[in-house]
Amino acid sequence: MRISREDVLRVAELAYLDLSEAEIETYRKQLDDILEYAGKLNELDTSSVEPMAQVLTDDQNADATLREDLVVPCAVAEDVLAQAPDPEPPYFRVPKVIER
Amino acid sequence: MATNWTIEGVREALAGKKVSARELAGEFYKRIETRNSELNAYLTLSQERAYTQADRVDAMVAAGRPLPPLAGVPIAIKDVISTRGIRTTCGSKILEKYVPPYDATAVERLEKAGAVILGKTNCDEFAMGSSNENSAYGPVRNPEATDHVPGGSSGGSAAAVAAGLAVAALGTDTGGSIRQPGAFCGIPAMMGSYGRVSRYGLIAFASSLDRIGPFARNVKDIASVLQIISGRDPQDSTSTTAPVPNYGAEITKPVKGLRVGIPTEYFGAGMDEGVRKKMEAGIALFKKLGCELRDIHMPHTDYAIATYYIIATAEASSNLARYDGVRYGLRVDGDSLISMYRKTRGAGFGAEVKRRIMLGTYVLSAGYYDAYYLKGQKVRALIAQDFRDAFMKVDAIVTPTSPVPAFRLGERTADPLQMYLADIYTVTGSLAGVPGISVPCGKVCGKLPVGLQIFGPAFGETRVLQLAHAFEQAGGASL
Numbered sequence: 001m002r003i004s005r006e007d008v009l010r011v012a013e014l015a016y017l018d019l020s021e022a023e024i025e026t027y028r029k030q031l032d033d034i035l036e037y038a039g040k041l042n043e044l045d046t047s048s049v050e051p052m053a054q055v056l057t058d059d060q061n062a063d064a065t066l067r068e069d070l071v072v073p074c075a076v077a078e079d080v081l082a083q084a085p086d087p088e089p090p091y092f093r094v095p096k097v098i099e100r
Numbered sequence: 101m102a103t104n105w106t107i108e109g110v111r112e113a114l115a116g117k118k119v120s121a122r123e124l125a126g127e128f129y130k131r132i133e134t135r136n137s138e139l140n141a142y143l144t145l146s147q148e149r150a151y152t153q154a155d156r157v158d159a160m161v162a163a164g165r166p167l168p169p170l171a172g173v174p175i176a177i178k179d180v181i182s183t184r185g186i187r188t189t190c191g192s193k194i195l196e197k198y199v200p201p202y203d204a205t206a207v208e209r210l211e212k213a214g215a216v217i218l219g220k221t222n223c224d225e226f227a228m229g230s231s232n233e234n235s236a237y238g239p240v241r242n243p244e245a246t247d248h249v250p251g252g253s254s255g256g257s258a259a260a261v262a263a264g265l266a267v268a269a270l271g272t273d274t275g276g277s278i279r280q281p282g283a284f285c286g287i288p289a290m291m292g293s294y295g296r297v298s299r300y301g302l303i304a305f306a307s308s309l310d311r312i313g314p315f316a317r318n319v320k321d322i323a324s325v326l327q328i329i330s331g332r333d334p335q336d337s338t339s340t341t342a343p344v345p346n347y348g349a350e351i352t353k354p355v356k357g358l359r360v361g362i363p364t365e366y367f368g369a370g371m372d373e374g375v376r377k378k379m380e381a382g383i384a385l386f387k388k389l390g391c392e393l394r395d396i397h398m399p400h401t402d403y404a405i406a407t408y409y410i411i412a413t414a415e416a417s418s419n420l421a422r423y424d425g426v427r428y429g430l431r432v433d434g435d436s437l438i439s440m441y442r443k444t445r446g447a448g449f450g451a452e453v454k455r456r457i458m459l460g461t462y463v464l465s466a467g468y469y470d471a472y473y474l475k476g477q478k479v480r481a482l483i484a485q486d487f488r489d490a491f492m493k494v495d496a497i498v499t500p501t502s503p504v505p506a507f508r509l510g511e512r513t514a515d516p517l518q519m520y521l522a523d524i525y526t527v528t529g530s531l532a533g534v535p536g537i538s539v540p541c542g543k544v545c546g547k548l549p550v551g552l553q554i555f556g557p558a559f560g561e562t563r564v565l566q567l568a569h570a571f572e573q574a575g576g577a578s579l
Binding site for chain 1: 198338402403410436443451455461474475476481517
């Protein structure tokens, strides 16, 4: 067993996910199965392999250069705030963060 | 009125004034009304926007102006692609009431080309799934066999086109989510190279893998839609400036003499025997078309599923951090900010999404990053190298799209790992960034379609389309 109940709780904490008791055990078992399967990657010696962090290469005309920093009109605040669960234009309102 | 409309059919009917764009849209909405309660392919219809666009097209016809390439063509959009003013749920409760304030570039380009957006199609939640059973709005049924899944995650788009509820559709493919449902529903479905189609407005799942691509009734229509949505978009820095060839003109070129690679690793254990027979017939058809068949090896194929589920979930856990109840979507109140986050996400996400966020968070967490995520990125490099090596020897690679035909609803939901393993033939091309298409290759059990997959080298879409078109014209679908 690679994954313990404590591991699940720790990860749920990191991911900001409330899980039910039933979910905790289900995910423990399933993550355990999946990670055990993923362990097969250790059959490969990758000590001299560069990790592939992105797909496009320069010869594929990837345009990784930064654009000009131009000021353009962007009057979207109203549209954006219209989707917020608790807007107080021009702000998003959230539960109190700072105590006292 | 014709039942199986194609883009060309729409064009001729409109130009010959046999039908108006408004009548055509109305006809499709009538069909949707008849079939959608059974299939559940559409989640939201956009009549107002569709009819406004149809009227625009009809005015062009009346004025005798030249019609843009997709004039009046009824198209469906997967519900992970943003549409201004039209609800976009991602198949999730967390975005149940979300209405994007802007259009995805692909949608904008389709509409500019005259297409009529009928509505938004059902999908696995945040495009995570291979059966469409992970949608918060219920599964989609396969129009070819309604007690079977349509595949996923773009199950609604595939079912809509297969059932004649749209002429074409956009889906998204991260590990097979266009190609596999295309195979299961018996229609062509394509993912272009990574970087070919702008993803601006695509709600992200795994950014190094996500791609937008078309479903249609034939390969020519696939080419027509891909033509419109391809090309550089300043809003997406991963869209490339590589020139977009004229796909429609290129696809009819002869395929005689093209070298088609058959990778041994894609024909091993675990493949349904019916699928295997259809694949053998499909490969024989390429030979008949004059292609030169070559056995090749892609030695890291067997590691692709593990690599994919590490990388995709890691990226997902990061991308989905944005759903926190602050700026959009569901909020479940809590007595602190953190408790609000946790309750919102716990209540808003479905089981598969939570599972992937958990897995992705784990593989990125301190102490496990090197063992899983970094290892995954290294093996990804080896898989991409397999493709580059293969394309030194062959022009295209032919494989099955899925080891099995469409399975029954509920048959595979109990064991997520088993569901993941069925993505074996599609995730490889996703990791490598190459283009791939699934084309119909006969049916098994008299009703369940089989898909044949063709991979080309990066930005080799023309080659892929050419072979797919030749295969289709030679009767591949009825093998």
